[in-house]
Amino acid sequence: MMRMRSLVLVLCLLVSMLVAGCGTSNKSEGVQSNEVGNQEPSSNEIGSKDPIKLKFGVNVTPILTKEFWQESVAKFTKEHPNVTVELVTSPSSNVDWTTHLKTLLATGDMPDVMVMMSPGDFVPSGALAELTDADVDYLSDLNSGKMGGKRYVAIYKKQLAGIFYNKKIFADNGLSEPKTLQELIDISENLKSKGITPMSIGAKDGWPTFVLASSLVTSMVSAKNPNFGADRNAGKFTYSDPEIVKAMENFKLFSIQYAGNDVGSTSYTQILEKFFKGKTAMMPMGSWAQGEVERLKPDFEVGFFPVPNETDANVIPVFTNEGLAISSRTKYPDESMALIRSFFTDKEWYGKFLKTEMLFPTTKEDVPYEMSALRKEIGEKINNWKQVEIFTDATGDNALLPGIQGAWYKADASISMGTNVKNELAALDKEWDRANAALEK
Amino acid sequence: MRIAKKSAFVFALPGILIYFVFMVVPILLCFYYSFTNWDGISDHYRFNGIKNFTELASDDTFLDALKYTAIFTLITALIYNVFGILIAVILDKKSKVHNFAKSTVFLPVVLSSVVVSFIWSYMTQMDGGIINLVVNAFGLPSIHFYGSKMAILYTVSVAVTWAGLGYFTMVYMAALKTIPEELYEASTIDGAGKTSKFFRITLPLLAPGITINTVLSIVWGFKQYDHMKIMTPGTVQSITMNSIERAFNYNMFSYASAIILVLFVIVIVISVIQLGIMKRFEVSEG
Numbered sequence: 104m105m106r107m108r109s110l111v112l113v114l115c116l117l118v119s120m121l122v123a124g125c126g127t128s129n130k131s132e133g134v135q136s137n138e139v140g141n142q143e144p145s146s147n148e149i150g151s152k153d154p155i156k157l158k159f160g161v162n163v164t165p166i167l168t169k170e171f172w173q174e175s176v177a178k179f180t181k182e183h184p185n186v187t188v189e190l191v192t193s194p195s196s197n198v199d200w201t202t203h204l205k206t207l208l209a210t211g212d213m214p215d216v217m218v219m220m221s222p223g224d225f226v227p228s229g230a231l232a233e234l235t236d237a238d239v240d241y242l243s244d245l246n247s248g249k250m251g252g253k254r255y256v257a258i259y260k261k262q263l264a265g266i267f268y269n270k271k272i273f274a275d276n277g278l279s280e281p282k283t284l285q286e287l288i289d290i291s292e293n294l295k296s297k298g299i300t301p302m303s304i305g306a307k308d309g310w311p312t313f314v315l316a317s318s319l320v321t322s323m324v325s326a327k328n329p330n331f332g333a334d335r336n337a338g339k340f341t342y343s344d345p346e347i348v349k350a351m352e353n354f355k356l357f358s359i360q361y362a363g364n365d366v367g368s369t370s371y372t373q374i375l376e377k378f379f380k381g382k383t384a385m386m387p388m389g390s391w392a393q394g395e396v397e398r399l400k401p402d403f404e405v406g407f408f409p410v411p412n413e414t415d416a417n418v419i420p421v422f423t424n425e426g427l428a429i430s431s432r433t434k435y436p437d438e439s440m441a442l443i444r445s446f447f448t449d450k451e452w453y454g455k456f457l458k459t460e461m462l463f464p465t466t467k468e469d470v471p472y473e474m475s476a477l478r479k480e481i482g483e484k485i486n487n488w489k490q491v492e493i494f495t496d497a498t499g500d501n502a503l504l505p506g507i508q509g510a511w512y513k514a515d516a517s518i519s520m521g522t523n524v525k526n527e528l529a530a531l532d533k534e535w536d537r538a539n540a541a542l543e544k
Numbered sequence: 545m546r547i548a549k550k551s552a553f554v555f556a557l558p559g560i561l562i563y564f565v566f567m568v569v570p571i572l573l574c575f576y577y578s579f580t581n582w583d584g585i586s587d588h589y590r591f592n593g594i595k596n597f598t599e600l601a602s603d604d605t606f607l608d609a610l611k612y613t614a615i616f617t618l619i620t621a622l623i624y625n626v627f628g629i630l631i632a633v634i635l636d637k638k639s640k641v642h643n644f645a646k647s648t649v650f651l652p653v654v655l656s657s658v659v660v661s662f663i664w665s666y667m668t669q670m671d672g673g674i675i676n677l678v679v680n681a682f683g684l685p686s687i688h689f690y691g692s693k694m695a696i697l698y699t700v701s702v703a704v705t706w707a708g709l710g711y712f713t714m715v716y717m718a719a720l721k722t723i724p725e726e727l728y729e730a731s732t733i734d735g736a737g738k739t740s741k742f743f744r745i746t747l748p749l750l751a752p753g754i755t756i757n758t759v760l761s762i763v764w765g766f767k768q769y770d771h772m773k774i775m776t777p778g779t780v781q782s783i784t785m786n787s788i789e790r791a792f793n794y795n796m797f798s799y800a801s802a803i804i805l806v807l808f809v810i811v812i813v814i815s816v817i818q819l820g821i822m823k824r825f826e827v828s829e830g
Contacts, residue, residue, distance in 0.1 A: 202792045205585060205792060205795075208585055224585070224795060227586070228583070228586040230585065306777050306779075307690060307777055309777035309778045309779070363671075364670070364688070365671050365686075367670075367688065367689075367690035367692075367695075367777075368668065368669050368670040368671075368673070368688070368689055368690040369671070370665075373669075505793065505794050506789070506790075506793040506794030506795070508793075509778075509789065513779055516777040516778065516779050517693075517779045520692065520779070530604060533604060537603065537794075541581075541583065541794060541796045541799065
């Protein structure tokens, strides 16, 4: 009896290890190549009659709903009747898209085409296919976002980081858009002395504090060095650099002195609410907040200016960190490429996408859509500004090492609540060392 | 008899198999990966001995997480057990009012951790939070519930214990039912007062309940993830949060496995020591 029990237990263990190990069975397969062109030639050419099923991984948000993506792929499948597209989404809004993608990759379920926000996490393992210039000849900037000279993502949107302001409060107090950092400090002091909270800043959700912090570092430091991220990754300087310390001390000044006394308990929703209800005069935020102007309909006009540095206010930090990518393991590289091309070249589809957050297109051809007054105003100003990738969301060789963006967000949130800037930056340098060591393994 | 035993084993087989697949194997895999350098994504990895464990000793974020988790566990275990015993003793009577009070105390236990976290996030808002509105109504200044890392830790601890206190109270109430009424009657004849009865009869004979509750509260404290994840901006981390961050943000899956293994050992060691001490206490009183 004992022998039989032992036998059954051993069998159980073996079977269970086999079942549990299914998810990692791909490890032995190895990645052959991360170039689509090097894949085995597909017998199912686009337009052929053979039925093909593509998996399209999308990031569902309250604005970019699953229905939105469904509608968009429906047009593609109508033009290519032999292709069906299955949408792959996160199982829950609590699971961020990048994390879910990593899980899919680890279990061998990577979609053929996917929304990609952090190629730096996937390229080293060979998970993404290279996109040649010819593949994305519809994009306006063919040089940005390359890693080691290769492109892996077709960037589909451009967003800005800056300061939204209440034009009525500014007009009532005889204020105008600041041209230097000192002018912004003076405006804040002026408003504070009149009992008006100058800025809407909140650390409750962690990430929102990064908009002002990263904008200051970008405007004051990284704009001077086009290889800022790459140089940091090469260890040519540290985050404890005096210039970065100075930028972050200014961030601390605005958070502690000019954002009221409840930064720690203010969530993203409350940041928006305070500004759009006229409780604060300014709100450092990404241009995605323009969508809130339409939703919350404030009873005042909203303006927008870049975070100034010590000499001017001409640097505008931009986000170009999100787009579409193709799995290096796809069996249908041509069809996947066609799906991406369709997204960018179908102006109705792309225009609808851009309208969701009043985005800026990344294509050579302009894509007109119904814009708000604020979007038009920013669109007219943007050509006068120097566009620089915001350093915490930089792409390509300037991208932060895995994990470091989150570490910056935490440091920003801590500093906004009064912790020591030099200590936080020194801790960030340690985190960088650890992330770098992990990458070198 | 032999056939009955065999069939019992066959019936238990699916359960055993599920247990192995979802409990034993993941723990073994975690143990295995903690000695590698796997990033969670790549196809290749190699063994690197105890390097992950030695690196933990100099990892400030891990040490911070360990410190905050230990403080959190201490606070919550104290609240659970001190207030759990007091409330159980107070409510250990049969009347409609007491039954209503018992239901009220137990009600938060049925709420999900996400709901609890959001309720407390709203209640502790500086601007418009119900607690500060009440505080302000008495002319007092608002409380900075998220003003510093320690303040955040205390706020989360209170929210967590509010949600879980009912469970611990119920365990103590069940333990109170096992104390023979004759002991109280005899002590009354001997002239013992309420305080004397509590410390000389109730508390010692609650020892089995205290053992269960202290072990559970400490295990739950070290496992804390959800409330802290939702209620804080990530500036205060528990060990599990730190592990998840290392695995999925830094792509340091093997390192994260090492963190979880350390947590596993900590919980086992503390539980064994605790059980040893408490059992001895129970025996001596018995």
